[in-house]
Amino acid sequence: MANTEDPLSITFAALADPTRRAILTRLARGEATVGELGEPFEMSAPAISKHLRVLEGAGLIAREVDARWRICRLRPEPMHDAHDWLEAYRRHWEGNLDRLVEFVERTHRAKAAKPARSAPRAPRKKP
Amino acid sequence: MANTEDPLSITFAALADPTRRAILTRLARGEATVGELGEPFEMSAPAISKHLRVLEGAGLIAREVDARWRICRLRPEPMHDAHDWLEAYRRHWEGNLDRLVEFVERTHRAKAAKPARSAPRAPRKKP
DNA sequence: CTGTCGATTAACCAAGTGGTTAATTGATGG
DNA sequence: CCATCAATTAACCACTTGGTTAATCGACAG
Structure with a gap:
């Protein structure tokens, strides 16, 4: 059901998690790899990966592949x-x-x- | 898990639904009964009741009982x-x-x- | 007292969420 | 070639969510 939802609902849903908001706060300071983003949290790598997928689905971040790393950047437009x-x-x-x-x-x-x-x-x- | 979440997460989660946002938009025009709030939606009364419970749990509305009616009012502080x-x-x-x-x-x-x-x-x- | 009306609660269901561990993919370097 | 490392995918789990229908509750009106 969430996949058929309107952009605003998807944005608010993505923001409704403290881990994801912390990730966005971190990214506001500058781009980071997935490993760097997950490091502050006592959470497995796949869990971080899922959070990033939600953020990307909401258009709040963009991932760019650089060799074995994925560089994440803030895409603040949906917040706007x-x-x-x-x-x-x-x-x-x-x-x-x-x-x-x-x-x-x-x-x-x-x-x-x-x-x-x-x-x-x-x-x-x-x- | 959602019950132990921080206020901001609860607020964003409450806003992450178009029906609930429409209810808030309606309430911004003035107080209303549950029946009046549910009338625009093709949805059962219990469904509306649940949405209102979520909104109330987020502190976004207040309900006051008046005889057989429940009067709902906007509580915009969490939006702030x-x-x-x-x-x-x-x-x-x-x-x-x-x-x-x-x-x-x-x-x-x-x-x-x-x-x-x-x-x-x-x-x-x-x- | 009884029926009705506004609203909620109960019980249930399908689908989504947030987390786990184990396996997989791709690029690097000895 | 092979081990390693960053990251994702797969499979699974407990719990939540958004909806349903049926039952219940409280206030009125006859």
Whole structure:
């Protein structure tokens, strides 16, 4: 199922692992071989190889073969897209407006019996 | 294993599904009941319930019970953290500097036999 | 009390994930 | 030629995930 997923899902899934994020952090400092990337982790080589396959599948890294070594480089473009998606929610966490609205609403609810909620939701008819 | 994961991994994993991202997008417009959230999707109610559980586990939504309805609200703070993590890579996708370096390096390699690569990687001794 | 409605839980399934060890491939060097 | 080294592939395992249908729970309305 993951293979048929959209790019953004694949990107987020690839980022949802601390080992892979650490590998990306390492690669942000410069290219590295597979052995160098795996060295900090108490993990077998095939496990690292699989993580790199996931990162490559997400387009987050590129591998280039150099004799017996595979040189890995960061490909940050998918991160850009993920960043952009999150950016749309920035106003929701910036400023206290939302929290204030929420607080006022909750206080109101505590005093009134069945206070009306904020606008966008369609009014439920209670038959 | 996922239950013992760090908050950032849980957040990214929750975002790695188009249905859940659509639910968050809907909630950015305002609170909604579970039924309203599930209505756009050709999916059973339990499936929606599970998605909401994942989102709640990631701290991305909060559910409040109102009679027989569950009112869902966006909790954007974890997105802020994810956004922050990605922000650190901004310089890698902004500007053509990296792509230029890469191009020059590749061109150089095509001409020279075994050109030295960029600095940060430890030099591999070929015994 | 009983039926209904919103929502969740239970039980199950197919497929994916993250890890292992063992075997394999390719390039290097004695 | 042969041993070695970097890395991947193969085969396997435990566990998670995303979905289903059937059963359950709690709040209302007659």
